Amino acid sequence: MKLLVINAGSSSVKFQVFEMINDLVLVSGLIEKIGEETSEIKFELENSGKNNSVRVVEPIKNHKEALQKVAGILLDKENQIIEKKEEIKAVGHRVVHGGEKFKETAIINDEVKEMINELSSLAPLHNPPNLQGIVVATEVFPQAKQVAVFDTAFHQTMPAKAYRYAIPNKFYEEFGVRAYGMHGTSHRYVTKETAKFLKSDKLKLITIHLGNGCSMAAVRDGKCVDTTMGLTPLAGLVMGTRGGDIDPGVLIHLGKKYNLSVSEIDKILNKESGLKGLTGLNDMRDVLELKEKGDVKAKLALDVYTYRIKKYIGSYAAILGGLDAIVFTAGVGENSAYVREASCEGLEFLGISIDPSKNDKRAKGIRVISEDENRVKVLVIPTNEELEIARQTFSIVQ
Template sequence: MTDLILVLNCGSSSIKFALFDTNGVQHNRKPVWNGKVDGITGPSPTFGETGVVPSPIALDPLDPYHAALTHIAGRVQARRGDHRIRAIAHRVVHGGSRYFEPTLVNAEVLADLRSYIPLAPLHQPFALEAMERLLEEQPELPQVACFDTGFHHTLPHVEQMLPLSWEAWERGIRRYGFHGLSYEYQSIVLAERYGGRARGRTIVAHLGSGASLCGMRDLQSVATTMGFSALDGLMMGTRTGALDPGALLYLMEIEKISLHDVGQLLYHKSGLLGLSGISSDPRVLLDREAEEPRARDALALYVRRIVREIGAMTAALGGLDLLVFTAGIGEHNAVLRERICRDLAFMGVALDPSANQSNGPIISAEASPVLVAVEPTNEEWIAALRTNELLAGPNFSGTRS
């Protein structure tokens, strides 16, 4: 009989989950079983699992999120058989200035993490809801929070600072960085694939519905585009990315838009969706750009912002040896990768069109001085691995279900 770790990755409208065998998690990066509940707050939620087409499920409209968690718990219970759930690992977007390492969840930790909800409203409250429910229902089951901000703890002091007052710095208003579980995975797999080259000047582009860049030296984070919140940096599916704060002052002072509506605009109604008026999905916009000028403009700005930030990060790194695309868009959208790399030709970036169309793993031309790669991410494995290490440590004394 082996023990299992359940990983939960909770968003505002979806919950991804994965089961990992504690005996083999160090070397086996594939889950025993994984899946996703999607469209939780919409009219047609679905449940999908490994190798099975997603199918509709009914959720309580008065509390759909709790219903989704209950549905997953039931499916996990049926799937695990005689195996025991050793612990539950949670991807938590923001750990603030206090939490960097995987942390055992208790009431005190939960209360601390609630204070960071305004900094990551698309994810933080939903991960905490799952933790709270499980603490109430199964207090004996260890839960571990794994923080997206943790990988960026190595950022140099100058990169952490924001050009505000020193008092703001002392209150914890600084650059934290996000997508850390994804970048931590890349730091492991890139070293395996590319050895010393990966230890040089590397930029990883995590391009999904949320998007950011991470500049690495010796496989540690030394620069990143997201900052105090997950709004900074690159333009995203529905989020603005970096924005002149004067535009927000204008909206609030002159156009009298409320604080709540500004938050909705920044997080939910901007980016690709806001500019195009069509969709936050670049695949949809690519299909429509020939006849829809707004779709074309949205994609053009999306690419431009990525190129500008890669250029700026390359300057901060003092050059570039390896450029890596990951996450949903980065891994699967050959057209956008080609447009980004085309505009980086001034740095010597050159693609192999056939390799790019096949999604890698190496998509740069042989003569390109910058190696360009596509590498799938694996946030759930990192969470399971670090949780397993914590449970095996000398300072842990917990129970299991």
């Protein structure tokens, strides 16, 4: 069975086609700068052992035209992906926010689309383009079943004591104000991979997703019991442009002191904080390079970044009542030996200790970077959110 996975952003469409017999990726690509004269189409063909990269720059007016381009790429005889649209049996969509309504993956119908739209108030930057991708994909691939895979679903196993805020009840009861968490598809994927690697479903895990956005999850026996992000992706760890946990009084103070509007504060928190706020740069690679040159601000930013991770490791170890493994994943988590080492430094009392020779090695696939005699395994597991979306889609369609 061939499945198309779509992650629609406000001006982009990321896509992959899988042959689900063996989880084979046939093509993966990205269309970005939609609505501009310099829209870009980039994709890689990976069938028959080939890995051919293609890049095209041309104007693409909207998401419908973008998905028509995707269909054209799939149907092109030279690409050898499909001969007709009907070969795509299902389209799996990443949807960021499912609120309390969606605890699992869902076949999309009018009711589901309406609920995704209603939940846009909780993820205004993400749910609307996700929904637009669904609407357009239904037009372009009318024969395929449309499936929604929610980033928040994995965290719906959290107990109320973990997700409720100590604010007046009416805000939860009337507006659903609570912690939901994000990156659930990634946390679910690495949780499953850890269970397979360690040959056990009964594990106490901390999964650490570090990209431009960052989050952690405490996982017991495959189920999330707590996570660092909250109602929105602003809570928890330090990120590329988001600062994570902050005293709410700071926002009140800034609003009064500088006469800032809500939208101005929103921009500061979402676009100008985190690594960017501390260094002027939001890419971890650039910050690490600055630190190597002796830049004081970069060193402080990395100290704050890794201190926050370490703080949550201790917190989640307490919540779980012990630890079997810690898992680093996503761009920074998979590639930065410095961040992994600094985040685990001084945690020997918890049974956590990294072997520098293992940590510095670059390798594909799952690897253990902890000392051999360690009670707690420290793992690096490459995430694959698209594959997890494909698997979830395949499962529900079957």
